[in-house]
């Protein structure tokens with residue numbers, strides 16, 4: 250796709266394919282491309298540069314302003330981390346904890362994935378790497394009890410931040426979604442108003458199902474923020490446009506690797522530029 | 527559903543009289559929409575639509591009383607052909623142990639599926655062994671050891687070795703010593719674009735010459751399925767595919783994308799978190815799921 254070149258129908262098609270390839274979805278892509286086609290046919294868009302500028306603006310408009318985490322308005326501030334299997338919840342918690350500790354905050358983790366093999370051991374390693382405290386119970390114990398105990402410990406020790414790790418669960422499994430609602434209720438019992446942030450972790454490699462995940466998790470427990478992981482791959486995470494547009498949930502951060510530092514605030518301009526790479 | 531949309535498209539078109547070739551484009555548009563919604567890669571969709579359009583331009587459709595049904599049948603049949611046949615088993619080596627290497631992106635389900643496969647073979651009366659060759663992820667070795675205990679399958683591991691190829695070579699020697707007839711190597715999740723990690727995986731392959739390299743892919747994978755599968759196939763080589771998390775509600779278009787770009791068979795699907803949730807792949811079921 251060349252720079253100052255005049256455009257034709259093929260150019261429009263190529264840009265449509267670029268948007269589709271980003272996992273933006275046919276519906277969202279069609280809306281943007283119809284807007285583009287309208288401008289092209291009316292003559293207000295003549296070059297490839299015009300097209301790019303139009304697309305960038307359309308996307309940035311949908312994504313809105315950066316909405317990074319605002320932590321610590323309550324003490325302890327409680328973050329509940331949820332999402333489907335294997336998306337990067339546990340690793341993301343390690344990254345958030347590490348950043349919080351390096352900024353001078355005290356952090357405690359709740360190993361509330363009491364189901365998956367070695368989930369507690371995995372989070373324990375992230376706790377020591379990030380210098381966070383951790384509450385863990387026996388494998389197979391009640392996840393809500395782990396969350397509760399971690400928050401009680403945070404209150405008793407005047408800690409700044411509690412992050413609750415939960416087991417991966419498909420949104421289609423109602424008993425597991427009920428368990429998540431219970432974890433939330435129990436957290437709220439320990440501190441009315443908590444969890445202060447319910448973070449849905451979404452894998453950038455997933456396709457349209459990520460929108461459905463967001464809808465169902467939002468209906469179940471209310472999602473206040475999204476972490477988009479594995480953006481260091483070749484997937485573009487375009488599904489966040491639909492998530493933002495349809496659910497208006499802020500995208501807090503992106504994961505860009507397996508390391509403890511591989512976490513960045515979600516910046517709409519940067520995300521949009523990356524779509525065009 | 528796509529069937530209903532196609533029937534409505536053709537009802538409108540037939541209202542104007544006899545169907546002509548251009549009318550088929552309206553039907554193709556609906557099919558394209560359905561496949562893209564289902565996460566089939568846009569290039570794969572293009573090729574698929576071309577095939578379906580060609581088949582739809584015959585008398586069978588244009589002169590049919592139920593052209594919508596005819597087109598749906600063409601789409602379904604074409605999907606099933608592309609998705610491959612059932613019962614593509616894992617071929618066991620005439621010189622045991624059969625070496626199976628599990629590869630794929632982060633979090634796709636390799637470790638869990640390694641254990642599921644071990645259980646599957648054990649239930650068949652075989653003597654599998656697992657090898658913990660993920661030396662990167664925190665508690666990955668513990669995860670496989672825990673799963674191995676659940677099914678009473680030995681797990682070879684080393685908490686000192688730093689090189690996966692070395693661990694796998696030692697695992698293979700141990701499997702031979704213990705007369706295990708299958709060894710399943712669980713490797714670390716990695717990006718297809720991480721040159722050093724792909725080299726590391728190639729080193730494992732060269733060290734133990736696997737009989738079967740299985741690409742473990744998440745059924746929820748979107749458009750990137752083509753890039754990922756193509757690169758893994760080019761850099762390492764894939765013998766078979768396992769599609770995990772099929773117990774969700776993702777349409778699973780990645781199955782078609784991965785099949786199209788690698789030509790390799792989908793041998794199993796993961797249908798749950800528990801260790802017995804591994805099933806054979808059924809193309810017709812996958813096809814109707816993709817079509818929604």
Ligand SMILES: Nc1nc2c(ncn2[C@@H]2O[C@H](COP(=O)(O)OP(=O)(O)OP(=O)(O)O)[C@@H](O)[C@H]2O)c(=O)[nH]1
Pocket residue numbers: 332333334335336337338339340341362365368415416417418450478479480481482503504505506507511632633663715717
């Ligand atoms: N490349 C890359 N890998 C990531 C990223 N985030 C997580 N991972 C990897 O993804 C895999 C799964 O991460 P986990 O943190 O275990 O995911 P999870 O959501 O807690 O998984 P479950 O608890 O099993 O549902 C691990 O191999 C992580 O190292 C990321 O941003 N980039």
Ligand SMILES: Nc1nc2c(ncn2[C@@H]2O[C@H](COP(=O)(O)OP(=O)(O)OP(=O)(O)O)[C@@H](O)[C@H]2O)c(=O)[nH]1
Pocket residue numbers: 334335365417419630631632633634635636637638639660663666713714715716770771772773774795796797798799803
């Ligand atoms: N619902 C469901 N969950 C699955 C399935 N297969 C694996 N999982 C879950 O997906 C998550 C990731 O599985 P792992 O086996 O750790 O994935 P992995 O590919 O080994 O991950 P890395 O080693 O980090 O690359 C875990 O929570 C598993 O329980 C499946 O078929 N269905």
Ligand SMILES: [Mg+2]
Pocket residue numbers: 338339340362368414415416417
């Ligand atoms: Mg986890």
Ligand SMILES: [Mg+2]
Pocket residue numbers: 636637638660663666712713714715
């Ligand atoms: Mg693993």
